[in-house]
Amino acid sequence: MICPDCGFRNAEDANFCQNCGGPLSPTTPQAKETGTSTRLQSNIAGLLCYVLGWVSGLVFVLIERKSQFVRFHAWQSIITFGGLTIISSILEPIPFIGGVTGLLIGLLSLVLWIILMIRAYQDKSYKLPIVGDWAERLARGKLG
Ligand SMILES: [Zn+2]
Numbered sequence: 768m769i770c771p772d773c774g775f776r777n778a779e780d781a782n783f784c785q786n787c788g789g790p791l792s793p794t795t796p797q798a799k800e801t802g803t804s805t806r807l808q809s810n811i812a813g814l815l816c817y818v819l820g821w822v823s824g825l826v827f828v829l830i831e832r833k834s835q836f837v838r839f840h841a842w843q844s845i846i847t848f849g850g851l852t853i854i855s856s857i858l859e860p861i862p863f864i865g866g867v868t869g870l871l872i873g874l875l876s877l878v879l880w881i882i883l884m885i886r887a888y889q890d891k892s893y894k895l896p897i898v899g900d901w902a903e904r905l906a907r908g909k910l911g
Pocket of ligand 1: 771774775784785786787
C-alpha cells in the first residue's frame with residue numbers, strides 16, 4: 768500500500784500511513800453490488816424493471832438472481848403497477864366512478880412510473896410506502 772500523499776510503502780492492510788499518518792484507501796474497494804445476472808449496470812437494470820410496468824418487473828424477478836437492488840425494484844414494479852392495473856380493471860365497469868378512477872389511476876401510474884425510473888437510475892433504492900416494504904421482503908426471498 769503506497770501512501771498517496773508521501774509515497775511511503777506501508778503494509779498492505781494498513782489503514783493509515785506509517786510515515787505521515789494520512790489515511791490510505793483500501794486496495795480493493797468493495798463494490799456495493801456484486802453485479803447483476805444480466806451483466807447490466809444495476810441502476811440500468813433497476814430502471815428497466817419499470818419500463819414496461821409490471822411486465823418488465825416480472826421479467827427481472829425471473830432472470831435476476833444476484834442483485835438485491837434489481838430484485839427490489841422488480842418486485843416494487845410488479846406490486847405497484849400490477850396493483851394499479853387490477854384496481855382500475857375492477858372499477859372500470861362501474862359507470863362514472865370507473866371513468867374517474869381510471870383517469871386518476873392513469874395519472875398516478877404515469878407519475879410513479881417516471882419517479883421510480885429516475886430514482887432507480889440514480890442508484891437509489893427508492894421505497895414507496897407499504898409497497899416498498901413488501902418488495903424488500905420479496906426481494907430477500909421471504910414472504911410475509
Ligand atoms: Zn504518507
